Amino acid sequence: MRTVSGAVPSRPRLRADARRNSEQIRSAAIGAFQGRGLTVPLEEVAEAAGVSKATIFNRFGGRVGLIEAVIEEVVASELFAVIDHTRTIEDVGERITYYLTAIRDLQYRQPAVNDVLLQVYPHSRQLMEICRVGSEANDELVAAARESGVLRPEFTAGDLHALVVENALALKHGTRPARDDYDRRTGYLLDGIRGHRPPAGNR
Amino acid sequence: MRTVSGAVPSRPRLRADARRNSEQIRSAAIGAFQGRGLTVPLEEVAEAAGVSKATIFNRFGGRVGLIEAVIEEVVASELFAVIDHTRTIEDVGERITYYLTAIRDLQYRQPAVNDVLLQVYPHSRQLMEICRVGSEANDELVAAARESGVLRPEFTAGDLHALVVENALALKHGTRPARDDYDRRTGYLLDGIRGHRPPAGNR
DNA sequence: GGTAAGCTGACTCGTAGAGTCAACTTTCGA
DNA sequence: TCGAAAGTTGACTCTACGAGTCAGCTTACC
Numbered sequence: 464m465r466t467v468s469g470a471v472p473s474r475p476r477l478r479a480d481a482r483r484n485s486e487q488i489r490s491a492a493i494g495a496f497q498g499r500g501l502t503v504p505l506e507e508v509a510e511a512a513g514v515s516k517a518t519i520f521n522r523f524g525g526r527v528g529l530i531e532a533v534i535e536e537v538v539a540s541e542l543f544a545v546i547d548h549t550r551t552i553e554d555v556g557e558r559i560t561y562y563l564t565a566i567r568d569l570q571y572r573q574p575a576v577n578d579v580l581l582q583v584y585p586h587s588r589q590l591m592e593i594c595r596v597g598s599e600a601n602d603e604l605v606a607a608a609r610e611s612g613v614l615r616p617e618f619t620a621g622d623l624h625a626l627v628v629e630n631a632l633a634l635k636h637g638t639r640p641a642r643d644d645y646d647r648r649t650g651y652l653l654d655g656i657r658g659h660r661p662p663a664g665n666r
Numbered sequence: 667m668r669t670v671s672g673a674v675p676s677r678p679r680l681r682a683d684a685r686r687n688s689e690q691i692r693s694a695a696i697g698a699f700q701g702r703g704l705t706v707p708l709e710e711v712a713e714a715a716g717v718s719k720a721t722i723f724n725r726f727g728g729r730v731g732l733i734e735a736v737i738e739e740v741v742a743s744e745l746f747a748v749i750d751h752t753r754t755i756e757d758v759g760e761r762i763t764y765y766l767t768a769i770r771d772l773q774y775r776q777p778a779v780n781d782v783l784l785q786v787y788p789h790s791r792q793l794m795e796i797c798r799v800g801s802e803a804n805d806e807l808v809a810a811a812r813e814s815g816v817l818r819p820e821f822t823a824g825d826l827h828a829l830v831v832e833n834a835l836a837l838k839h840g841t842r843p844a845r846d847d848y849d850r851r852t853g854y855l856l857d858g859i860r861g862h863r864p865p866a867g868n869r
Numbered sequence: 870g871g872t873a874a875g876c877t878g879a880c881t882c883g884t885a886g887a888g889t890c891a892a893c894t895t896t897c898g899a
Numbered sequence: 900t901c902g903a904a905a906g907t908t909g910a911c912t913c914t915a916c917g918a919g920t921c922a923g924c925t926t927a928c929c
Contacts, residue, residue, distance in 0.1 A: 478874055478927055504917060515877045520919065522875095617850060625843060625851065629836040636835045640828060647820060648828065655858025681896055681905055707886060718908045723888065725906095876925070881918105888913080895906070 485522045487512040492529050496537045500574035500635070501530055501583060531589045537575050539593055545569060546600045555611045560653055562604055563626070567649050570630055571642070577631035598624065615658050626652065688725045690715040695732050699740045703777035703838070704733055704786060734792045740778050742796055748772060749803045759816045763856055765807055766829070770852050773833055774845070780834035801827065818861050829855065 477485070491512035495503045505526060509516040523529040545565040552558040569576050579590050580597065605620040640648075680688070694715035698706045708729060712719040726732040748768040755761040772779050782793050783800065808823040843851075 480926065481875060484876085505919095506917070516918090517877055517920080518875080521877095525919075615854075618854075619847075621847065622851060622854070625847070628840060629832065632839045633832040633835050636839050637831060644822075644824065644828070648825060651818070651821070651825070651858035652854075653858070655854035655856070683895065684906060687907085708888095709886075719887090720889080720908055721906080728888075871929090872927105873929105874925105874927080877921100877923095879921095881920075883918085884916095886914095889911080890908100891910100893906105893908080896904090897901105898903105899901095 481522065484512070484514050484518055488514060488519055488522060488529070489533055492533050493536050496530070496533065496575045497573060501526075501537075501578035505529070527584055527587050530584065531587060534575075534579075534589060534593070538573060538579050541569055541573065542576060542579075542593065542597065546596065549600065549604065555608050556613045556657070558604065559608050559613060559657075562600075563623075563653060564649055566627060567630060567645070570627070570634055571639070571645055574634065577635050580628060580631045581635065601627075612658050614656055618656050622656070626656075684725065687715070687717050687721055691717060691722055691725060691732070692736055695736050696739050699733070699736065699778045700776060704729075704740075704781035708732075730787055730790050733787065734790060737778075737782075737792060737796070741776065741782050744772055744776065745779060745782075745796065745800065749799065752803065752807065758811050758814045759860070761807065762811050762816060762860075765803075766826075766856060767852055769830060770833060770848070773830070773837055774842070774848055777837065780838050783831060783834045784838065804830075815861050817859055821859050825859070829859075 488508065492508050495508045495511060499507075505519055506516050508529070509519055512519075519525075519529060523532055545562070549558055549562045549565070552561055570580075578584075579593050582591065582594060584590050601623050602620045605614065605618065605623050608614040609616065609618065639645075691711065695711050698711045698714060702710075708722050709719050711732070712722055715722075722728075722732060726735055748765070752761055752765045752768070755764055773783075781787075782796050785794065785797060787793050804826050805823045808817065808821065808826050811817040812819060812821065842848075
């Protein structure tokens with residue numbers, strides 16, 4: 464299993480209350496980030512954890528530290544699972560369909576994914592690394608797809624990237640559509656970027 | 667444009683300097699709104715007009731008043747021209763293509779259009795009216811297009827609306843793409859929403 | 870029970886632009 | 900020409916929000 468975190472340097476032992484608080488903050492953060500994205504006020508995380516905001520600073524150094532302590536659970540594991548699974552799909556057309564559908568599903572369900580993709584915290588190496596891995600997956604996918612003629616020949620990796628980023632912006636700044644509307648629009652997108660080869664029975 | 671005639675109460679006549687300033691502010695506002703959208707700082711408009719910010723408040727009452735004094739030139743005329751021209755196109759497929767292309771062109775060239783579509787100033791009756799007219803044009807277009815089978819049967823007016831609004835969000839909050847990339851993506855969009863069975867007479 | 874680790878309430882800070890107003894300047898008609 | 904109303908403006912306040920800080924108190928641990 465791929466992770467973004469390196470080895471955590473073994474720290475001097477924390478006092479029991481500090482350890483307990485760290486754990487409470489972590490799980491409050493996971494909940495808050497999943498529900499409201501990475502930009503949720505730290506006050507809110509603190510309240511959910513039953514500690515004061517200052518304790519978050521004591522334990523995690525600030526928002527970026529906190530994000531990095533939980534990003535694996537909140538974003539990276541699911542995102543990488545999608546990417547990894549994409550690579551196992553033989554048929555390139557299906558691979559595109561799966562990838563775009565799964566990414567858009569993730570974007571809809573996990574606002575935090577959009578914050579990562581939009582690089583809201585560009586100072587976090589970990590978050591940037593997640594982006595980089597995502598971009599690579601994009602490039603790889605588009606290269607394979609174009610080679611096999613499944614996508615329109617003029618479709619670029621930049622186009623796929625823009626598709627995903629624009630969706631992130633729409634979800635972050637707009638009103639979230641009903642799920643079935645959203646999914647139907649995913650279908651339009653897919654049809655718009657596919658090559659016009661296969662003559663019979665769409666899909 | 668309708669005006670309530672006769673009901674100009676006390677002070678029809680401005681002093682010469684005030685009239686001059688009003689004109690300078692108006693043209694500075696047109697330039698600024700066209701270049702930077704309706705949310706440009708008033709300070710900037712004032713500077714371009716060679717007056718102080720307070721003078722804008724004296725003459726126009728604030729941002730909304732200023733916007734309403736120039737929205738015709740900045741947004742409404744072009745937008746309505748697109749809508750009117752759309753209605754003159756016989757072929758429904760061409761009508762869709764023209765409309766979406768022209769609206770997206772306008773969104774790209776005039777950031778202010780996006781501020782109107784996103785209802786950034788919902789207290790302005792004039793701006794809301796422009797939105798309403800746009801929405802009606804959308805509905806009308808989708809109704810005609812679906813009837814003739816030019817669009818996928820499941821495509822709704824809400825889908826078209828979402829398409830336009832999401833593009834507005836992307837342009838407002840994201841980095842503006844190169845023009846040729848943008849236009850190519852307009853093409854994908856159009857292909858994604860068109861019906862798959864060619865409607866009768868080919869094109 | 871000494872003490873260092875840890876916690877927190879209350880604070881400052883930063884941002885960024887809207888909107889206000891007392892004091893000054895300009896216009897204009899008599 | 901002059902007085903007074905109209906108009907302008909620099910400098911101010913206000914708002915909103917949350918990040919980040921720290922002195923002084925509390926707690927865990929030996």
